[in-house]
Amino acid sequence: MAKKTAGDGAAEKEVDPELTARATAKAVCDGDFVNFQFLFSPFSPARKDSPERFESEKFDHLLPDGDCQVAPAFRAALEVVRSEAVWGHIEQELEANRPARLPWELLLMLADNAVRLGKYASAAQAYELLRIRRRMQAVFFEQADAALEQGAVKKAVRGYLIATGLEYDYAGFPEPLPDVPDFQTRALMLHGEYPKTPEDCVALQEPAAFLRTALGYLLLDAGAAARIAERPVDTQVAFLKELVHQRDPEWREFVHRFREACDMMRDLGKRLTRSTKEDGDGATLAEEIEEQLGEDPRQVPALLTGRTVEGGEWWQYMKELAYEHPAAVLFVSRQLVGEVETLVPRYRADSPVPRELGLVTGAAGVHP
Amino acid sequence: MADAETGYVNYCEILGVGEDPKPGEVRKVYRRKMKALVGEIARVEITQERRAHYLLEMAKLNAALCVLRDTAAREQYWNERKGLIALEEQWRQADGAGSDEADGLRRKFDARVRDFLSKYVEELMLDAGNDKECVDASHWDTAHERHAFRILRHYRHGLYQEILERLPYAGVTRPSIDWDERSRLAASILAERG
Numbered sequence: 001m002a003k004k005t006a007g008d009g010a011a012e013k014e015v016d017p018e019l020t021a022r023a024t025a026k027a028v029c030d031g032d033f034v035n036f037q038f039l040f041s042p043f044s045p046a047r048k049d050s051p052e053r054f055e056s057e058k059f060d061h062l063l064p065d066g067d068c069q070v071a072p073a074f075r076a077a078l079e080v081v082r083s084e085a086v087w088g089h090i091e092q093e094l095e096a097n098r099p100a101r102l103p104w105e106l107l108l109m110l111a112d113n114a115v116r117l118g119k120y121a122s123a124a125q126a127y128e129l130l131r132i133r134r135r136m137q138a139v140f141f142e143q144a145d146a147a148l149e150q151g152a153v154k155k156a157v158r159g160y161l162i163a164t165g166l167e168y169d170y171a172g173f174p175e176p177l178p179d180v181p182d183f184q185t186r187a188l189m190l191h192g193e194y195p196k197t198p199e200d201c202v203a204l205q206e207p208a209a210f211l212r213t214a215l216g217y218l219l220l221d222a223g224a225a226a227r228i229a230e231r232p233v234d235t236q237v238a239f240l241k242e243l244v245h246q247r248d249p250e251w252r253e254f255v256h257r258f259r260e261a262c263d264m265m266r267d268l269g270k271r272l273t274r275s276t277k278e279d280g281d282g283a284t285l286a287e288e289i290e291e292q293l294g295e296d297p298r299q300v301p302a303l304l305t306g307r308t309v310e311g312g313e314w315w316q317y318m319k320e321l322a323y324e325h326p327a328a329v330l331f332v333s334r335q336l337v338g339e340v341e342t343l344v345p346r347y348r349a350d351s352p353v354p355r356e357l358g359l360v361t362g363a364a365g366v367h368p
Numbered sequence: 369m370a371d372a373e374t375g376y377v378n379y380c381e382i383l384g385v386g387e388d389p390k391p392g393e394v395r396k397v398y399r400r401k402m403k404a405l406v407g408e409i410a411r412v413e414i415t416q417e418r419r420a421h422y423l424l425e426m427a428k429l430n431a432a433l434c435v436l437r438d439t440a441a442r443e444q445y446w447n448e449r450k451g452l453i454a455l456e457e458q459w460r461q462a463d464g465a466g467s468d469e470a471d472g473l474r475r476k477f478d479a480r481v482r483d484f485l486s487k488y489v490e491e492l493m494l495d496a497g498n499d500k501e502c503v504d505a506s507h508w509d510t511a512h513e514r515h516a517f518r519i520l521r522h523y524r525h526g527l528y529q530e531i532l533e534r535l536p537y538a539g540v541t542r543p544s545i546d547w548d549e550r551s552r553l554a555a556s557i558l559a560e561r562g
Contacts, residue, residue: 089541098471099538099539100539101537101538101539101540101541102539102540102541103540103541104540104541104542104543104544107540107543108543108545112553112557115557116557116560129539129540130540130543130545131532131533131537131543132543132545132550135547135550136550136554139547139550139551139554140554140558142551142554143551143554143555143558144558147558155558155559158558159554159558162557162558170521170522170525170526170529171518171519171521171522171525176525222416222417
């Protein structure tokens with residue numbers, strides 16, 4: 001690989017081909033679609049007609065560090081970059097005065113690495129450019145379904161997360177882009193209308209309906225959820241349990257706080273029963289919450305989120321909860337207390353899901 | 369429809385009429401099809417997917433009526449469509465022959481195909497929702513329009529993708545994919561942490 005020099009003597013620029021090769025291999029190894037495209041852009045430090053240089057501190061991130069250079073994925077990528085055909089193409093594209101045509105071998109390798117690293121947006125963009133995104137989704141769905149048939153739920157969930165992670169939003173503005181998890185928005189849509197009856201609460205839906213809602217919400221894809229909904233209920237529950245944990249590795253933190261919130265609600269329920277018996281007066285749960293929690297009924301959502309938001313509205317707590325623990329919003333509902341609307345924990349005692357997720361202990365659990 | 373025409377919305381095909389229909393025939397077929405569609409919508413339980421499907425079907429019929437009942441509008445639409453199909457073919461041939469003109473034709477085609485799909489999918493379908501004849505037959509209202517924005521943009525990009533699939537590669541060299549290797553790779557990725 002010969003060094004390239006700019007023709008202009010005064011502003012002569014040398015591009016070290018070794019740096020170009022290593023930067024390209026790093027982008028491939030990292031599954032970084034943005035950096036990969038940048039290396040071929042008009043402002044790339046790899047172009048001799050660009051004023052930018054790899055030696056500049058601002059491009060440190062493009063070059064591999066010591067750990068990266070010994071990684072097998074980096075070495076594999078570097079080998080492909082250095083192969084005669086690919087390197088010849090890279091040199092040709094960096095010298096051409098037109099939009100570059102990226103080498104497909106490297107782009108495919110980049111996309112696969114991105115999938116391995118969970119960088120689904122990057123993988124989706126690379127597969128989309130190769131025009132194989134939809135078919136790759138189908139391949140991952142196929143493998144995931146096969147794993148589910150064999151009872152390998154972890155593999156199956158991983159396959160579904162990859163396949164749905166490769167989804168594209170063709171209605172995006174101004175140009176289509178990968179669809180990304182936006183649980184904060186979806187949670188608000190899920191709780192968009194105030195529940196007037198228990199059936200209106202997501203958490204209190206019939207188990208079959210709840211599973212459908214939960215799978216659709218967590219997979220971010222109604223079509224993928226429908227594939228799982230065709231399976232037996234125990235398979236759906238096992239899938240949902242694994243899905244919750246893979247989406248949220250910190251789920252146990254929420255479980256602990258949810259149980260505390262349930263204890264608070266249960267205590268209020270007992271007081272309500274007692275006061276009704278003693279006074280013969282039909283106070284509502286909302287009235288009891290208002291009385292017990294004084295002027296701030298937001299103690300319950302603060303307990304659920306583990307953080308107090310000054311003057312926080314229910315939807316602020318909901319968004320925070322959805323961001324930290326996406327599945328948590330499936331087990332809460334809106335509740336009007338006096339003039340303040342807040343969030344309270346909710347679940348169906350006859351549903352297997354809360355028990356499987358550790359939200360309740362004992363045989364039947366308690367319905368707060 | 370021939371493969372080379374896939375993706376270029378064909379309102380004659382949507383309405384099920386010939387390429388040069390009389391306005392009376394267009395109206396008659398439109399009313400029959402819309403009545404059947406509205407009847408079907410009233411009979412089924414509306415889910416999120418069905419709502420999107422029926423809304424799109426309704427928008428397509430409305431747009432077909434608006435563009436086909438008017439001779440001048442129909443001729444303009446038909447000429448633009450035919451011109452675009454011819455331009456695609458011209459670019460494909462230039463690209464296949466390695467001609468220097470290929471890149472210029474690609475840019476020209478890309479701009480025109482986006483313009484065609486915006487005009488005859490999104491804009492026409494939304495405008496048709498305000499047409500009195502369409503509103504009377506389909507009961508299209510502001511709620512339909514609100515949902516339609518996203519659905520129509522999605523449909524437009526779907527058509528663009530259908531066209532893109534058969535075009536020469538521009539931003540990347542033509543890949544050679546071994547789908548058996550892809551399946552094995554997917555299985556190995558699932559097994560890595562599975």
